[in-house]
Amino acid sequence: MRSKSMLARLLVFTLCGVFLFGGAAFGADKVIKIGTLFPLTGPSAVSGQNCLNSLLAAVEVINNAHPELDMPLAAKAGLLDGYKIELVKADHQGKPDVAKSEAERLYNQENVFAIIGSYNSSATKPASAVAERAKKLFLCGASSSAALTERGYKYFFRHAPTDAIESEEFTDYISWLNKEKNAGIKTLGLFYENSEFGKHAADEAKKAAKEVGLEITADVPFNVGATNLSSEVQTLKAANPDAVFGAALGGDYSLWVRTMKQVNWLPKIAINYCTGYQNPAVQKELGADGNYFMGGMSFSPELAEKFMPEALVVQEKFYRPLANQPFDSDSVQEAVMLMILGQAIEKAGALDTEKVREILASETFVSPLSLSGEVAFAPGGQNIKALSVITQIENQKYNTIYPEKFKDSEVIYPMKPWDNR
Amino acid sequence: MGNFLQVLIDGLLNGLLYALVAAGLSLIWGVMDVINFAHGEFLMVAMYLSYWLGFLLDIDPFISWIAGGIFLFLLGAVTYRLIIKNSLGKAAMAPLLATFGLSMLLKNFCMNVFTPNFRLLSGNWLEGRTIAFGGAIVPLPQLVTALFAFAVLGVLYWMLKKTRLGWAIQATAMDKEAAELMGIDTERIYLLVFGMGGACVGIAGSLMTSYLAVYPEVGGLFSLIAFVVVALGGFGSIPGALLAALLIGLVESFSGFYIAAVVKYVAVFAVYLGVILLRPRGLFGW
Numbered sequence: 001m002r003s004k005s006m007l008a009r010l011l012v013f014t015l016c017g018v019f020l021f022g023g024a025a026f027g028a029d030k031v032i033k034i035g036t037l038f039p040l041t042g043p044s045a046v047s048g049q050n051c052l053n054s055l056l057a058a059v060e061v062i063n064n065a066h067p068e069l070d071m072p073l074a075a076k077a078g079l080l081d082g083y084k085i086e087l088v089k090a091d092h093q094g095k096p097d098v099a100k101s102e103a104e105r106l107y108n109q110e111n112v113f114a115i116i117g118s119y120n121s122s123a124t125k126p127a128s129a130v131a132e133r134a135k136k137l138f139l140c141g142a143s144s145s146a147a148l149t150e151r152g153y154k155y156f157f158r159h160a161p162t163d164a165i166e167s168e169e170f171t172d173y174i175s176w177l178n179k180e181k182n183a184g185i186k187t188l189g190l191f192y193e194n195s196e197f198g199k200h201a202a203d204e205a206k207k208a209a210k211e212v213g214l215e216i217t218a219d220v221p222f223n224v225g226a227t228n229l230s231s232e233v234q235t236l237k238a239a240n241p242d243a244v245f246g247a248a249l250g251g252d253y254s255l256w257v258r259t260m261k262q263v264n265w266l267p268k269i270a271i272n273y274c275t276g277y278q279n280p281a282v283q284k285e286l287g288a289d290g291n292y293f294m295g296g297m298s299f300s301p302e303l304a305e306k307f308m309p310e311a312l313v314v315q316e317k318f319y320r321p322l323a324n325q326p327f328d329s330d331s332v333q334e335a336v337m338l339m340i341l342g343q344a345i346e347k348a349g350a351l352d353t354e355k356v357r358e359i360l361a362s363e364t365f366v367s368p369l370s371l372s373g374e375v376a377f378a379p380g381g382q383n384i385k386a387l388s389v390i391t392q393i394e395n396q397k398y399n400t401i402y403p404e405k406f407k408d409s410e411v412i413y414p415m416k417p418w419d420n421r
Numbered sequence: 422m423g424n425f426l427q428v429l430i431d432g433l434l435n436g437l438l439y440a441l442v443a444a445g446l447s448l449i450w451g452v453m454d455v456i457n458f459a460h461g462e463f464l465m466v467a468m469y470l471s472y473w474l475g476f477l478l479d480i481d482p483f484i485s486w487i488a489g490g491i492f493l494f495l496l497g498a499v500t501y502r503l504i505i506k507n508s509l510g511k512a513a514m515a516p517l518l519a520t521f522g523l524s525m526l527l528k529n530f531c532m533n534v535f536t537p538n539f540r541l542l543s544g545n546w547l548e549g550r551t552i553a554f555g556g557a558i559v560p561l562p563q564l565v566t567a568l569f570a571f572a573v574l575g576v577l578y579w580m581l582k583k584t585r586l587g588w589a590i591q592a593t594a595m596d597k598e599a600a601e602l603m604g605i606d607t608e609r610i611y612l613l614v615f616g617m618g619g620a621c622v623g624i625a626g627s628l629m630t631s632y633l634a635v636y637p638e639v640g641g642l643f644s645l646i647a648f649v650v651v652a653l654g655g656f657g658s659i660p661g662a663l664l665a666a667l668l669i670g671l672v673e674s675f676s677g678f679y680i681a682a683v684v685k686y687v688a689v690f691a692v693y694l695g696v697i698l699l700r701p702r703g704l705f706g707w
Contacts, residue, residue, distance in 0.1 A: 041529075043638055045537030194683050221683040227642050230431040231677025231685055238424055238678075251539045251634050258541070258632065261549060262560040263427070276539075285541035285634065418549075 031086045032079065032351060034338065035106035037099060037117030037127055040091035043225045046250050046281060048119055050323055050331035051141065052089065055116060057318035058335035059085045062342050071310045071368040073342045080345065085338070088112055092123045094224075096196075099123035103130040103138075113351060114139055116337050119330065121145035122196035128156045137353060137360075139341055140381075141333035144274050145200040149382035155353075157360050157377050159333045159340075159370070161386040163201040163273060166296040167208035167245070170271045173390050173402045174243060175212050177269075181413060185268060189218035189241030191232065191256065193248055201247040201273045217241045224252060229259045237265040246272040246293075253277060254286055261289055261418050268414035269294060271390065278329040283396050291395065292415040296388045297329040298371045300398035302408060303389065310368040329388075336369045371406075423556030428678045429671070430554070434563045436670020440663045441570035441625040442643050443650035444577060445497075445618030451657015452594040452614045455505060458520040460647060461640025462527035463619055467493050467626025468635040469531060475542045475630065482631040483546060483565065489627030490620040497619025501612050532637040539634040547631060562631040569628055573621060578659045590614060594657055649693045654703050661705030668692065 036055055038048035061069065063084045065077040078084050088110045092099035099118050106112045107130065114137035118124040124143040131138035132153045139157050140148065146162035161169075177183035188209050192198035198221060209216055218239035222232045233256065236244065244267045248256050253276025260266060272295035276282040283290045297303070304311045304327075314335070315327045323331075341356070343365050348355035364376040364385075372387040390402040392411055399409035446460045457463075467489040474485040504523060508515035550561040581587035592600040593610045601607050633639070650669055654661030672692050677685035696704070 041532060041537070041637075045532070045637070046539065049537060221681075223683065223686055225638065225642055226686075227646065228431075228435055230435065231428070231674055232682040234424065234427055234431065234678050235682055251636055251639070254539055254541055254634050262551065262563075262632075263558050264551065281538050285539055285543075287543050 030078075030083050032083050032345070033086050033088050033110060033112045034341070035088050035090060035103075035110060035112035035115035035117075037090045037092055037102055037106065037115050037123070038119050039094040039123070040089070042094035043251065044094045044120055044249055047142075047279065047328075047330055048091070048094075050279070050325075050328060051117075051119055051334040052087075053322040054141075054319060054327065054331035054335040055087060055338055056322055057314055058338040059087060060318045061314060062338070069310060069313060071314075071339070072366055073339060073346070079342055080349070080351075083345075083351075085342070092118055092120075092127070094120050094123065096122050096126045100126035100130055103127035107131070107134050107136050113137070113353070114341060116141065116334055116341070119143060120195070120197060121148060121200065124148055125196060128153065131155050135353065137341070137357060139337040141335075141337045142274060142330035143197070145197055146204060147196075147200055149378075149380040152380055154361070155357060156381040157337070157340075157383075158381050159336050159375065159383045159386065160274070160330075161296070161298065161388045162382065163197075163204040164207075165386065166273055166388060167201070167204040168211075169296060169388060169390065169402075170205070170245060171208040171212045171214065173271070174214065174269075176402065177411070177413065181411075183242075183268065183413060185242040186215060187217040187239075187241040187243070188214045189220065189236050189239055189244040189267065190216065191218075191220045191222070191236060191244055191246045191248065193224045193252060194221040195224060197273075198247045201245070205245045214243070218244075222248070222252070224249070226252070226255070229255050230263075232256075233259040233263055233265070236260075236267075237263055240265075240267075242268045244270045246270055246275060246277070248272075248275050250276045250279065250282060253279075254282055257286055257289055257293070264418050266415045266417060270415065271295060274330055277393070280325045280328055280396070283393060284325075288395070288421065290393055291421070292392060292412055294390055294392045294401070297391045297398060298386070298388045299327055299329045299332045299369075300391060300400070301326045302398055303371060303400060303406065306408070307371060307373075307406070308368060314369065332369055336367055336375065339369065340365050340367065340375055424678070426555050427557040428674050430557050430559055432671035432674030433667060434559075434567045434670070435673065436667035437567035437570040437663075438563070438625065438629065438666075439643075439646055439650055439669055440666030441573055442622055443647040443654070443662045443666055444574055444659060445621030446644075446647045447651040447654065447657055447659065447662045448577075448590075448614055448621070449618040450651055451655075452590055453505075453509075453611055455509070455516045456520065456648075457615075457618065458517060458644075459500070459524035459527060460618075460622060461644025462524045463493055463496065463622045463640070464626040464629075464643055465531060465635070465637060465640040466496065466527060467623040468630050468633070468639060469535060470623075471627035471630040472540050472542050472635045475545070476540075479544075481546050482542065482627055482629075485630075486569070486624045486627040489623040491623075493619035493623025493626070494616040495619075496623075498612050498616040500619070501615035505615065506608075506611070528637050528640075535637070537637055539636045541634045542630050545631045560632070566625075566628040566631065569624065573624055574659055574663055577617070577621070581659060586613070646689070649689065652703055653693050653696050655705040656703065658703070658705035661703055664704060 090102040146164040277295035391398040654665030676688035
């Protein structure tokens with residue numbers, strides 16, 4: 001009797017298993033697995049999690065029908081004839097070696113069709129090398145090191161403007177300020193994290209500064225996650241450059257700003273690459289101390305209102321419930337890359353890596369989440385339509401101050417000193 | 422001269438903070454021969470506690486250090502009772518791995534509950550206040566934190582040298598069995614030492630919230646520097662920890678300004694290796 005009862009229980013379990021897992025297996029046929037590789041833990045975890053949330057928002061747009069959205073892939077549910085995107089998430093902790101091994105795992109064991117990532121340029125570099133060797137697609141939203149698209153890779157595509165583009169934009173702006181506002185900016189200080197991203201940004205800044213005759217009087221790299229930035233800021237203060245270009249992520253950015261306040265020093269202007277400056281959460285914590293700093297951006301809620309209305313809808317409906325804040329300039333670019341990949345798959349008509357790669361390399365894509373409204377890639381994978389503007393933050397609002405076409409506010413120059421705010 | 426004085430002050434202030442962070446570790450390591458790998462995460466927990474007390478209840482870090490000290494004392498004592506006690510006397514690596522596991526647990530718990538966001542407490546009593554001194558600027562939050570550090574280390578030193586409890590702790594550190602034969606309850610001493618170690622880092626973490634951002638990874642480099650301070654100063658020595666921490670703070674500050682900011686930690690670890698090579702038991706080891 002007892003063995004019969006046991007047999008009956010086993011049968012029920014087996015049937016449940018067949019219904020639950022068998023059903024999932026049958027459903028899994030129409031799934032496109034996309035790997036996501038971001039720093040979900042470690043010093044850049046805030047930005048990494050924002051990037052992932054941004055991708056989850058894009059997945060929602062693609063997988064379900066949203067006829068109310070005026071953007072490609074929104075009207076129907078899924079891709080091709082009903083394929084759904086499934087994200088396979090991986091965490092590289094901000095470490096290049098982990099990024100490389102996780103990319104290998106995603107391609108070889110998880111069999112993902114493509115990877116989107118990896119925020120830190122230092123992690124994107126080895127992870128995309130894995131993709132290139134395996135002839136698999138690697139799409140990058142926010143990593144800005146120009147070196148990434150100078151390798152001649154065929155399977156790598158990047159949305160963000162490079163540090164080279166931003167450096168030229170920053171020095172152009174300084175020239176404009178000198179000419180139009182008689183700003184008298186002659187010297188430049190560089191403050192950057194000692195990483196692939198920071199060092200490359202500094203190299204590009206040096207080249208751009210030379211072009212316009214700016215003298216570099218302080219060259220200050222720092223260690224990521226330092227316990228204090230006293231010596232670094234003291235070095236900047238001693239050199240007292242007119243302008244500073246900054247490349248400090250998250251907590252390092254807020255520590256930098258607070259340390260400058262402690263020693264009561266500011267340059268006339270401070271312009272930031274893709275850093276803690278662009279992160280609304282960091283600015284919220286800094287409050288009024290964050291005011292008057294500047295940075296290159298390709299997205300802000302204020303810009304979106306004028307030039308990217310659909311991005312605001314996606315933000316409010318799908319991103320904010322996950323991230324509890326608006327899109328930032330970095331994270332939104334990861335969503336763009338998934339939308340572009342989706343369009344390329346649709347145009348290819350099949351999940352064929354080579355066909356999709358050819359389409360990515362040759363066509364121009366409509367992109368309502370991008371400031372330029374479209375995306376096209378040059379050989380090597382750089383988005384030639386990439387656009388960024390210079391903003392200045394005031395009471396946690398990003399005012400666009402340059403170029404003239406996008407400008408919505410006058411610059412506050414020079415930055416107001418700490419003891420006069 | 423202004424620069425030199427500023428660099429000197431920065432080095433001393435940072436050094437005193439390192440001393441307070443390292444004191445608890447030194448005590449635990451010196452008495453129990455246990456390396457607490459979760460020390461940095463204890464610091465992080467104290468910072469979160471102080472942050473939330475400030476954010477939700479408007480309690481300034483210069484008050485909430487009391488809560489931080491008590492809470493971390495209890496956390497240290499519970500850690501000893503539930504984790505360390507069971508791993509002592511087993512494989513040599515068992516306590517070390519157990520505290521490593523605890524560090525992962527605490528870090529990931531905070532990562533999931535509080536998210537990896539950087540949280541900066543605003544509106545503190547001393548926020549943005551400075552004292553001008555001979556051309557240098559002394560930030561008051563750091564100065565008061567450093568003075569607290571000095572006072573806590575003084576109390577700890579006095580307790581170890583002048584009280585019966587302190588003598589019992591020293592006796593337990595020197596020879597546990599002999600101490601037991603003399604009637605010392607070494608189990609209780611271990612529990613108290615782990616608790617006191619937690620309290621020191623709890624006070625440090627709470628005070629640091631007055632000028633540093635809190636996030637789940639904040640303890641990483643602080644704990645690494647604390648290990649260097651303890652090994653340099655000598656295991657279990659509070660004056661050793663103080664002098665080593667001041668040395669580390671000054672080396673970091675001067676090398677960072679006069680050589681290059683990026684080499685400041687290189688210089689710190691080079692000094693550490695040099696001292697250990699010449700005097701393996703540290704400057705004042707038991």
